[in-house]
Amino acid sequence: MFEIKSKQGKARTGKLRVNNREVETPFFMPVATKGAAKFIDNLKLKEAGSNAIICNGFILSIKPGLKVLEKTGGIHSFINYNGIIFTDSGGFQMYSDKFLEKTTKEGIHFKDPFHGEKLLITPEKDMEIQQTVGSDVAMCLDDMPLYGSSKERIQESILKTIDWAKRCKEYHDGIKKGKNTKAKENNKQLLFGIIQGGIYPDLREFCARAIVSLNFDGYAFGGLAIGEPAEETFSAVSAAIKFVPEDKPRYLMGVGTPELILEAVSMGVDCFDSRYPTMTARNGTLFTNKGQINIDKKDFEFDVSPIDKECDCFTCKNFTRSYIHHLTRLKEPTGHILKTIHNVFWIQNFMKSIRESIKEGKFEEFKKEFLENLKKKT
């Protein structure tokens, strides 16, 4: 299911295969929490080169609900996306006032914002949800502390995360053996463990050892890129990644920006997801090979060049910076569509260049050149 194809230093390319779907690594997943990224449909996501996306199992189980997903043939068919679908557990929704009630040993107590009911999401329940949703890769339920939490709080969170990971793994294995549930068709679903530990290398190491001992299909670094300086992100990843087996995919959750992706790839990370490209696109922040620009600025009022001269996405082939600037100032939905298309396309193209440069043994040069271009600016 995961195969490494080429390596340069710690960076590597490979293939992740699940349920007859595949994606080349390293890859970036746009976030489609409710079954759709904002201002771009699933077919265009795929066209742009997104061979994997991430939805949220917990949120989908509330709306449209598991019954709809079952009766319409599962998530792939429901949203008409035939790439690999990851589902997130709902752990991240702990930080939404809309959802969270409290967390206890058993699990996370949520309130359903649509129906007003109280829900207890346990690791077992979460596995059942993600199985029923029908994703290719499920994520463990974890306890994610915010940046700035005390070390004591983070210690507590890794113990809870490890305990829940055990319960997720056991229940998920049970499902695959036909126990625990009637779920049958999705028995090839992979399950990734999540390593927490905040910015503390010793806690990251402790958590990594414990999670890895449970033998998951892949390993994620969670609770990062949430406000901490980049050095802390990477010291946390490097403390943990040493203990993750080489032959398993590594996933840095929540990243993000081209710079962070480059650095993480060079440390041996294979998967990324983030709302950054789509969210910032709406706000006017656009990727180019010379760094990001804010199209809202007056500098672009009369600029008839494309967003990025080297990009051949639909937006860059057909529209000028001047026009996108105009649409952004007026907050036109069409502007959001065009900007989102560009950012998704651009980042997928960027990932492709990373993969190619690793295959050719030129990753270090690629990285260096990209970072130097940023300094030059436009």
Place this chain on the structure above:
RNA sequence: GCGGCAGUAGUUUAAUGGAAGAAUACAGGAUUGUGGCUCCUGUGAUGCGGGUUCGAUUCCCGUCUACCGCC
């Protein structure tokens, strides 16, 4: 020409005899396992001239401008 009414950021406006607030626009910044076409910061105003008052954007007079009505 006479009468009425009103003049506050670029624009739409709030308030007050005692530090003139906001929205929008403009200018910066942020954005990272998405309740979000978002959030933060900054620049920017009492038409003009006089009077009363310790102090006037506020009250009074004149003037200019806009709008409404009348001849």
